Amino acid sequence: MTEVTGIKDYIKPENLVYSKTRLMTDNILHYCPGCGHSTAHRILAEIIDEEGLQQDAIGVSPVGCSVFLYNYLDIDWQEAAHGRAPALATAIKRLNPGKVVFTYQGDGDLAAIGTSETIHSCNRGENFLIIFINNGIYGMTGGQMAPTTIPGMKSSTSPYGRDTGQMGYPLKITDIVATLPGTYYVSRQSVHTALNVRRAKRALRKAVQYQSLNRGTCFVEIVSNCPAGWKMTPVEANRWMEENMLPYYPLGDLKVPSAETSVIPDNKE
Amino acid sequence: MAKIRGSIVVDIERCKGCEICMVSCPTGTIKMSGQVNGKGYFYALPANPELCIGCANCAVVCPDGVITVYKTKI
Ligand SMILES: Cc1ncc(C[n+]2csc(CCOP(=O)(O)OP(=O)(O)O)c2C)c(N)n1
Ligand code: SF4
Ligand code: SF4
Numbered sequence: 001m002t003e004v005t006g007i008k009d010y011i012k013p014e015n016l017v018y019s020k021t022r023l024m025t026d027n028i029l030h031y032c033p034g035c036g037h038s039t040a041h042r043i044l045a046e047i048i049d050e051e052g053l054q055q056d057a058i059g060v061s062p063v064g065c066s067v068f069l070y071n072y073l074d075i076d077w078q079e080a081a082h083g084r085a086p087a088l089a090t091a092i093k094r095l096n097p098g099k100v101v102f103t104y105q106g107d108g109d110l111a112a113i114g115t116s117e118t119i120h121s122c123n124r125g126e127n128f129l130i131i132f133i134n135n136g137i138y139g140m141t142g143g144q145m146a147p148t149t150i151p152g153m154k155s156s157t158s159p160y161g162r163d164t165g166q167m168g169y170p171l172k173i174t175d176i177v178a179t180l181p182g183t184y185y186v187s188r189q190s191v192h193t194a195l196n197v198r199r200a201k202r203a204l205r206k207a208v209q210y211q212s213l214n215r216g217t218c219f220v221e222i223v224s225n226c227p228a229g230w231k232m233t234p235v236e237a238n239r240w241m242e243e244n245m246l247p248y249y250p251l252g253d254l255k256v257p258s259a260e261t262s263v264i265p266d267n268k269e
Numbered sequence: 270m271a272k273i274r275g276s277i278v279v280d281i282e283r284c285k286g287c288e289i290c291m292v293s294c295p296t297g298t299i300k301m302s303g304q305v306n307g308k309g310y311f312y313a314l315p316a317n318p319e320l321c322i323g324c325a326n327c328a329v330v331c332p333d334g335v336i337t338v339y340k341t342k343i
Contacts, residue, residue, distance in 0.1 A: 001283075002306075006276035006298070006318035015276075015341045018325040020334035029333055033310065034287030038332030194293050194326035227287075234287040 023049040027071050034234020036224030037066050039191040040133055043201040044104070045073050047208055057100045058092055060085040064106035065139040083114025086121035089128045100212060102129040107148040108138040111173045115147075118173065125182030127214040129207050132174065135226040136245060143229035147171040150248045155229075170248065174221040178254040184216030186255040190223045190246065192238040203253070210257065223249045271342040275323020277315050278337040286310035290327035290336060296320040299327055 005011060023045040029038045048057050054075055061069040063082035070077035080088045085103035093101040110118050110132050118130070137155045138144040145155040145162060150170050152161040162170075178186040185207055189200035200222060207218040223245050227237040277298070284306060290313050291299045300316035313335070315321060323340025 002281045003278050004281060004302075004312075004314045005278045006315035006321050007274070008276070010274055010276035010323075010339050010341045011278065012339065012341075015323075015339040016337070017275075017323055017340045018328040018336070018338040020337070024334060028283060031332065033285035033332075034289055035332055038334075039330070042332070042334050191330075192289075194330045197329050234289055235292055238289065 021046045021049045023054060023074055025072055025074055029072060030068060031065065032226075032228040034225065034227045034237065035065070036135065036191050036222065037133060039197060040104075040131070040200075040222050040224065041066075041069065041072050043191065043197060043204060044131065047201065047205045048073070048075060048100075051205070051208060053100050053208070056098070057102070058096070060089045060092070060101075060103040062103070062105040062109040063140075064109050066104055066106060066133065067140070069104055083109050083112070084117055085109070086114065086117040086126070086128075086130065089130075090121055090124075090126045093126060093128045097127070097214060100129075100208060101127075102131060102208075102211070104131045105133070106139065107132070107134045107136065107146045108141075108144075111147045111171050112138075115171075115173070119177065119180070122177040122217045122219065123180045123182045125184075125216040127211060127216065129211040129218040129220070131204070132219065132221040133224050134174075134221055134245075134249065135224045135229070137226055137229050139226045139229050143226070147173070150245060153244070172249070174219065174249075174254060177217070177219050182216050183219055183255055184213075184257055185210045185218045185253075187219075187253045188221040188223065188249060188251050190241070190251055192225065192241060196251070199251075215257070221249070223251070273322050273340065274343050275321035275338060275340045276318065277321060277327060277339075279313050279315070280335050280337075281306050281312045282308070283333050283335045284310060284312035285333055286312055287332065288313070290331050293326045293330045295324065295326060296322055
């Protein structure tokens, strides 16, 4: 590889504190510069590797920008039709109750075309994990308005900003699934700063562990960016997200297992 | 008193020049190169390597997993 290095004296195997996990393939991610999808893939890969679940994890990739997710994490995969990942994951987990099963879906996939699959699988309490990447638009198809587009937010189909009088209100689907008895753990995170990546990784690790208990659906939303679709630089997009999206979609756990049913200690990164 | 020192390695050809590592580095170690890589992106580089404390913020936040971090006490 072509590389630039800092001070060479410190570069020794015993000093290594961070390197790309071996569970990520060497394929170069096809995402635009600064896209949160890439960061979300990476922390998921790190967790699966660190928890020793490479042989047991089965992912369901969506339709959307992350459709090629199966090229990047070296585990078993299925590809679902648009919005149908939870239906496929239901079958996979019911047939293989010992496996770690998760879906990874964008907001168009999960909260528009797949709303029914999302809500009903959570309501049935299917024992898999849903990872929901909310970038407020349909990224792959050209930045159209999604159910999650916040009021006033511009998109290619709401060029003057989302007018709630005409276009309705954003759907806080994570808040909805948190009210369903079938969900076990529901959290909303982001990956736009180092602190948030570390927090998101902690929440996602808990969700992966919880889903193995088979006590209900685990659901982790990651509020994310789409620099290309929002027509901003990655740094501007992250700032815009923090100032505009996070007040609408506040971060933190929305539903945690009650003390009696939780058997997993709060783990450190 | 022992000082914490760090060093980063940037895999130039994987970098997409998003600058997120640069704004996340608490010590101002990272700047963008004036040259582009094979894909045409201005890549990140440790322009002030002596400032690095090995906190790994840059690597943790880098979407593309471009940065490797080393840390030691001297
Ligand atoms: C059944 C069906 N309807 C529509 C499409 C077109 N389509 C592809 S991706 C997409 C939206 C993806 O948006 P989102 O889920 O938010 O993911 P992102 O690309 O933003 O990550 C749509 C509508 C399709 N592929 N299949
Ligand atoms: S390890 Fe920390 S101090 Fe060193 S370059 Fe990365 S962010 Fe800066
Ligand atoms: S965060 Fe990663 S991809 Fe972005 S500029 Fe830094 S090293 Fe390059």
